[in-house]
Amino acid sequence: MKPIGVVASGSSAAIAPIQVYKQCELDAKEEAFVVVKDEAKNLNYLGVLRNLRMQDPLLSPNLRSSVVDNPGLARMGREVVFETSAVRIIGVLREDGSLEPSTQPPTPRSEVYLVESPSDVNLKLEKGLVVGSHKYSGIEIPLSPKSLPYHIGIVGATGTGKSRLAIALIKEVLANTDWKVLVFDHSGLDYKPYFPDKAVSADEVLPDVEDIYNHLANIVKEREEDAYLFYTLIAYIVAGGDPGAVKSRLQSEVRQFGRREGGTDEGGLEGIISEFLSTNPEEALKHVNWDLAKFGEVLSSVAKALGAKKTTPAKYRVKLASKARGFFESLKRRRLSVGELLGRLDKERVLVVDLSTVDYEERASILNAVLGRLWDRIDETKTPVNTLVVVDEAHNYACRECGSVDIIERTAREGRKWGLGLVLVSQRVVDFSTWVRNNINTYFFSRLQTPGDLQNLQGDLDLGGITQENIALLREREFYFAGLGNPLRHPVLIKVKTV
Ligand SMILES: Nc1ncnc2c1ncn2[C@@H]1O[C@H](COP(=O)(O)OP(=O)(O)OP(=O)(O)O)[C@@H](O)[C@H]1O
Known part of the structure; x- marks a missing residue:
């Protein structure tokens, strides 16, 4: 691993300020993983770089300095410029590659190393569903399958790659768990093409x-x-x-x-x-x-x-x-009853309902009828259904005024007891009803449509210092992974695998 800086004064068990070595300024990147080797305490901390700042002791933004009036002087004294950052500490790395919570601040002057590949740290995380890897180190961050019934939100502006992420998750669920996946495809364009022989058109479904x-x-x-x-x-x-x-x-x-x-x-x-x-x-x-x-x-x-x-x-x-x-x-x-539709789901394990073939109002009633029937099953048999329900463009179904909000709220509140998990994919989490939002425990979020969305997420999640600035820099396929399903228990930036 390459050393890139040292811990500065004022570290805590959660955050260590660092100064970056002059020759490493190009290596230090927002969201990179680092290891702080604290020889004094004989501990190695795994952390993530946030809040990179370039500093100049002679050029305060609020004080007039002779450097400004003398460009020659500015050119000459460039070596005084330095870079700082804050390492958000994820945990203490044990010998066996597992992580334990950090309870002590890293000692100032400890050296900080950049994690450039998975073999640098040999991190051992619980097995799970891999939708992507940490952007810079390539370390896979698997989502814990135990978090499926605690609901997942996938949020981002249009084109950020939300539906591809959902597809990656669906494939992982099918390959690595015994869960079934029921997808409500709002446009009929995002999911149906990936499961063409597992799709039904909403205009075949007989409403109740x-x-x-x-x-x-x-x-x-x-x-x-x-x-x-x-x-x-x-x-x-x-x-x-x-x-x-x-x-x-x-x-x-x-x-x-x-x-x-x-x-x-x-x-x-x-x-x-x-x-x-x-x-x-x-x-x-x-x-x-x-x-x-x-x-x-x-x-x-x-x-x-x-x-x-x-x-x-x-x-x-x-x-x-x-x-x-x-x-x-x-x-x-319409000749396909909701009961038959669920029978198909039982047999095939994955079913995509293409909602685009019916008008907007009816889309919500179909979702209502199908999810309602799943709840009837639960109420009758009192046994878990182990089903993940993916709702695309979910702001149309989980908003306060939406026709299907009651059944989505019930699922959000009570689904965990019966193995019924939601994946709500949306551009606008701000539109979800409060009940729905309060019950989503794992989020993948990318560039957001409205700044209000980050504030909403902040109310529901520990964002670990991620700001609007960080989010604005994200590209296609880049998502922060935060909440219960993240084994690191700290939001990290992942690049979604190719779908
Ligand atoms: N994981 C991925 N693998 C391959 N291509 C991707 C991936 N994620 C995004 N893309 C590219 O970005 C485009 C947009 O992705 P996607 O349709 O998933 O975005 P979205 O956020 O769901 O958009 P919208 O809200 O408009 O539906 C895709 O057509 C594809 O070209």
Whole structure:
């Protein structure tokens, strides 16, 4: 290892100020690993260089000096210029290559050596998932698989290499753990091409009844809890999309039980609901003939049965005809139930849901339905599912106002108990709900879209002196790796492996 400087006065167990040797100024780089050899204490400290500064004792930025007015003098006295830095101490290197926490300050005048290759320190880190290596030394920094259920954030401006990092992680998880990986690919461009035979298109996925209802209620926008629409949907599903069947059923039940108070046929509807509850909704949905005109007919029968004003079904039908046509057309094509989708995940271990084939609102409901079903499994079986859920462009799904935020928050809060981990990939962590952010324990972050994002990360993580300046210098594929999953327990700069 090459000596590059000495520890200066004022070191602590966490930070050692150093002065860099004159001839080594080109070798000392922000984020380089160094070893401080403290012969007085017989300890070797592993650390990282931060806060490199060039100093000139004769040229204070705040005092006028003769050097400024005399360029000849400035040229002559260059040897007084010197470089300083702060070594952020990661730990004390043991003989066997393991690290122990640093509890004593390195002795001033100890020499500092640059780590230029993995063999320089022979660091022994716990085995894990390798997505990249430390930028300058090439030392692999594996992510601990135990941190998967404690959730991971991958954050950076566009083009920094977030999705490639996520792909590197997915491949490592598949190769080195028994976990499954479910990916929600927002654009259909970032993940699907890497797993072409493990992809399903969101427009093949049959939403569940609640999602279909929510979507239609959103279109009609009458009232939040819209009884007409709700009963219509249930009746339509039970009758497989046959308006005649609904009508005769309502009438026959009226004949059987007599008209109820207020002259309605609600008794018939209750029978329909009971039948719905005794069927498997997922199976029933697969056999429905989705037709907007027929749905409108059922709506009229149901509204009449519920004693609605005559104008009500007409109003609904017009709204549905103008805005729900595309949705009904898409329902016709959808034959893959959420249960079958998860069955495929069980078999293949990795599944990419291409969300780009449906509109924005529906993307969140699909995520909701799939993740919700995983939670149903957990609630029923009370056993871990060991599944990593990767959400690309996650600010669209984990923001306070997002339709899927509740299920993501539940996963963020409770997933650790059941082996359900999130990887949220995003340009804007600032948009995540506070619950989500507070529960992400490992971060990879690169150049950020907004300065506010670094402040947010600072609130959740020990950034070890990393500043906006450091981040602004990062290039494509360069990420700081910080938090629980980092075996060094100190944020370090990695270069993501080629994907
Ligand atoms: N690990 C990598 N291996 C190879 N190329 C990479 C890697 N990371 C980034 N790149 C290059 O950088 C480009 C951008 O990477 P990527 O799509 O992962 O960025 P991103 O941060 O996800 O961008 P966006 O937010 O726009 O989706 C890639 O097309 C590729 O050329």
